[in-house]
Structure formats: C-alpha cells, structure tokens
Amino acid sequence: MKDVIVIGAGAVGAFIARNLSRFNLNVLVLDKDNDVCNATSCANSAISHSGYDPVPGTKKAKFNVLGNQMMEQVCKELDVPYEQIGTLTVATEEAQLKTLEELKERATINGVPSEIVDQARLREMEPNISEEALGALYCPTGGIINPFLLTCHAMENALDNGVELALNQEVKDIKKVSDHFVVYTQDKEYESKVVINAAGVYSDKIAAMIEPIDWFITPRKGEYYVLDHFKGEFVNHVVFPLPSAKGKGVLVSKTTSGNYIIGPSSEPMDDRECVACDSLTLANVKQQASMLIKNIPFYQQIRVYAGLRATPSTHDFIIESSKSEPAFINVAGIESPGLVSSPAIGKYVVEELVSKVLKLEENKNYKKNIKPYTKPLDLSNEERNALIKEHPEFGRMVCQCEKVSLGEILEVLHRKLPCNSLKALKKRTRAGFGKCQGGFCQPISVSIIAEEKEIDVSKVSYDKDGGYFAPYKSNKGGKR
Ligand SMILES: Cc1cc2nc3c(=O)[nH]c(=O)nc-3n(C[C@H](O)[C@H](O)[C@H](O)COP(=O)(O)OP(=O)(O)OC[C@H]3O[C@@H](n4cnc5c(N)ncnc54)[C@H](O)[C@@H]3O)c2cc1C
Incomplete structure (x- = not known):
C-alpha cells in the first residue's frame, strides 16, 4: 500500500x-x-512569467508570483538553466498605452515590480523593436528557464x-x-x-x-517556430504583445540554449494528443511576431513545434x-x-x-540538491583537457551541433531517472536539438542507447514505445 x-x-x-x-x-x-x-x-514558451498578467486574487496570480520568486533558488538546487532577462509587453497603438497603465496597476496588486518605458527607452532596450511600438510595460523579474x-x-x-x-x-x-x-x-x-x-x-x-x-478541460494548441542560435543579441528580453482573451499572445524570446522561439498560436482542439503544426497557423504567427519585432531572421528556422494547454472551463x-x-x-x-x-x-x-x-514526518535524509552533472562546456580548456585525459569519452563528440559528448550521454543513461528514447536523451542533453535536428547524431545515439540498455537497435524508439527509429534488427546485435 x-x-x-x-x-x-x-x-x-x-x-x-x-x-x-x-x-x-x-x-x-x-x-x-x-x-x-x-x-x-516539454512544449511551451519556457517563460518564468513575473505574474503581472493573471487576474488578482486568482490561483493563477498567487502561484505564478510565488513560483517566479522561488525559481532562481529552485534552479540552483536542481541545476537548471535560468536567466532573469525581464519581459516587455509592447503597445503598438495609441489606445493600448492606457492598457499598459491598467496592466501596471494589476502588476502592483499582484506584488510584481514593473515600470512603463517610453518609445525612446524601448528602442534602446530592444533595437529591433518594430517601428509601430509606442511603449511597453517592463517587468524585470520575468525570465526564461529550461523546461x-x-x-x-x-x-x-x-x-x-x-x-x-x-x-x-x-x-x-x-x-x-x-x-x-x-x-x-x-x-x-x-x-x-x-x-x-x-x-x-x-x-x-x-x-x-x-x-x-x-x-x-479544452486542449488549446500553441504552435511555434524555433530559430537556431546565432551570433548577436537579436532580442534581449521576452517581448510580448498586449494580452487578450486568447492569452498572452505571440512572443519573441531567446531561450536558455541561445535559440529563439516565436509563438504560440492559440486554437481550441478536440484532440488531446495532436501536436501537429500547420502552415496557415504558422503564417499567422509569423505575421503577428513581425508586428512586434522587425526583420526577424526566419531563414534561421530549424524546427516548428506545438504544445497543448489544459484550459479549464x-x-x-x-x-x-x-x-x-x-x-x-x-x-x-x-x-x-x-x-x-x-x-x-x-x-x-x-x-x-x-x-x-496524512501525518507528515520530516525525511531527515532529504537532499534538496540534485547530484552534480559533468558539463565539459562549462570548464576551462585546462580543466576540460584533464577531464578528457581521465575519461576520454568526454572528448568524443556525438552531437556536433550542440556539442554533446559521449560521456554526457553515458552519464544520463545511467542516472536514477530512466532515459528510454531518443527524445528523452534529447531533452536531457540537447543531442539532436541543433541545426541538423539529429541527422548526424541520432543514428549514433540509437546505437549508444541500444548498447547501454542491452537491447537491439530496432527496439530503440524515437519517442513513445513502438515508434522505433530503425525498425530493422542490426547484424551487430545492438553493439556499436
Ligand atoms: C503553448 C504553451 C505555452 C506555454 N507557455 C508557458 C510559459 O511560458 N510559462 C509557463 O509558466 N507556462 C507555460 N505554459 C503552461 C505549462 O507548460 C503547463 O502549465 C505545465 O507544463 C503543465 O504541467 P502539468 O504537469 O500539469 O502537465 P503535463 O506536462 O501535460 O503532464 C501531465 C502528465 O500526465 C500524464 N497523464 C495524462 N493522463 C494520464 C493517465 N491516464 N495515466 C497516467 N498518466 C497520465 C501525461 O502523460 C503527462 O506526462 C504553456 C503551455 C502551452 C501549451
């Protein structure tokens, strides 16, 4: 029991x-x-919202503000990338400037620091902001996380x-x-x-x-573009339009991995599983984002994705x-x-x-910090060389785009949290997340998973069990 x-x-x-x-x-x-x-x-905007937007007095407002206040410490304990880059909610029409004032009042009631910035300051903060932008609500405590x-x-x-x-x-x-x-x-x-x-x-x-x-619950789909990471800060904050009945609107933001995301759409669905994207919805996302930020380098697009919000009646x-x-x-x-x-x-x-x-009795052995991960990219050259000398697997690159080594992959495959598919590996290490979207590393990752789990390569799934990556038995019996 x-x-x-x-x-x-x-x-x-x-x-x-x-x-x-x-x-x-x-x-x-x-x-x-x-x-x-x-x-x-695993399919959202990955924003640590400051909490300026939910209606005061709701559970959304309460838990949003508290969660955002906890986020920095939680991310330290759990070794999760987090950056408090601040959010800008942008007015592009005269009438919207009044709404910014109302949002600021709401932020104050929710206990969220905020400031209205005029057009000149907004252009300094975001050089690529659209010509139509007139001002914004700046919330410095908003940020981005690795979901x-x-x-x-x-x-x-x-x-x-x-x-x-x-x-x-x-x-x-x-x-x-x-x-x-x-x-x-x-x-x-x-x-x-x-x-x-x-x-x-x-x-x-x-x-x-x-x-x-x-x-x-009504599933409400949101579709996005993902741009590659490239040199230069294209946007510095999370940039939103004004919120509407459909939600917070199409945002433009960088992610903790240095990529950029643009989206989401907001469409009610009957299907609770369908996360397919469609070109008309994405074209609309592109148009809305272009009203906020000019010259978005959509040629850097490497992927689209969608997530389903569990919208309650x-x-x-x-x-x-x-x-x-x-x-x-x-x-x-x-x-x-x-x-x-x-x-x-x-x-x-x-x-x-x-x-x-239930009677709650403290677990005296509770450890709030996650066991450390080896992160070769965070080391100095000397430290990395020393690591590779002792453990050569950290010098063998599997994912060239995201620079993920064999050592890091072996490490996640042998931790307490099971890692059973290519997508599971991708979420934990970023192998397959880059420009080639796994074209280079995924066949190698399949054989690593097969060997470490002692199964045939034909039994390694991309995502859910049964969705096999290479549904043919290997003549090496899963050995790489
Ligand atoms: C487009 C979009 C953008 C978003 N942007 C943000 C954002 O920027 N910031 C933010 O704070 N929030 C954002 N959200 C919301 C956020 O992603 C969700 O609130 C959060 O992820 C919900 O987590 P959950 O654990 O409730 O649901 P889920 O992550 O969906 O987990 C539910 C789990 O239940 C399992 N399950 C379901 N049925 C069964 C069953 N019968 N038996 C066993 N298991 C079952 C599922 O497999 C799933 O793993 C966004 C959401 C979407 C879709």
Missing part, C-alpha cells in the same frame, strides 16, 4: 513528488508515457529521495475501497491512501473517475480536494502560467492539502 500516488509526471507532478519526498512517505508516480516531461511541460531540465531534474531529485516512478502506466480507472483507493492501469492495480491527479489535459477525465464534475487553476473524497486531490487545468507556478503548486499541495489527510 502506497501513502500517495501521483498521476502525471509533468512539471506539476514532478514538483509534487519532490515536495512529498521531504517527508517519510511511500510515494509512487504513474505516467502513461515512457518518459517524464513528455506532454505540455525539460526543470521537470526531469525535479523528478530525478524526488527519485533520489526515495520516490518511485512507474512509466508506461496509463490510469484507466480509480475506485474507493474502504479507507483507500485502488488505481487501475492497463495491466496493473495499485493501492494508495491518497491520490493526486496531475494529469494535464486529461485531468478532467481522471477527476471524473471519482465523482461527477462540473468542469472540463473555470478559467483558473483547480487545486483542491475532490468534493466527496478529501484524500483525492485534483491539481487540474494547469494551463499557462503553470510551468513557473509548478514549484509553488508542489509545495502548497503537500503542505496544505496532503497534510490534512
């Missing part, structure tokens, strides 16, 4: 798990995919502190039996005193397994025990700004909701 089962291994599930591991509890995380961070948490490592490292830290993770376990039903729950997946059943629903776009389906609910995050079962906790409808909010949501769920139904 588990004390707590968490359904969903996205950013929210990972931070709930990490916070649960601060206490002496028997915790299991279930996810239907073969990796953590494989749904919305893959934020989620993966939060989960790895939870595992290091005793949490268990079961992948490829899709929850199909949940029943209350006397004083506990039985959670049924496609091939197993698990018993637990407490169940936490952090299932993203499926969180309404999971909630409805316990009782009738009066809310629902309540218009606010749902973070509470279910009506009939205090030990069944919904953490649902966590659309944007859910990534930045996730550290604060994880803490709240454990300290304020789980504590009401």
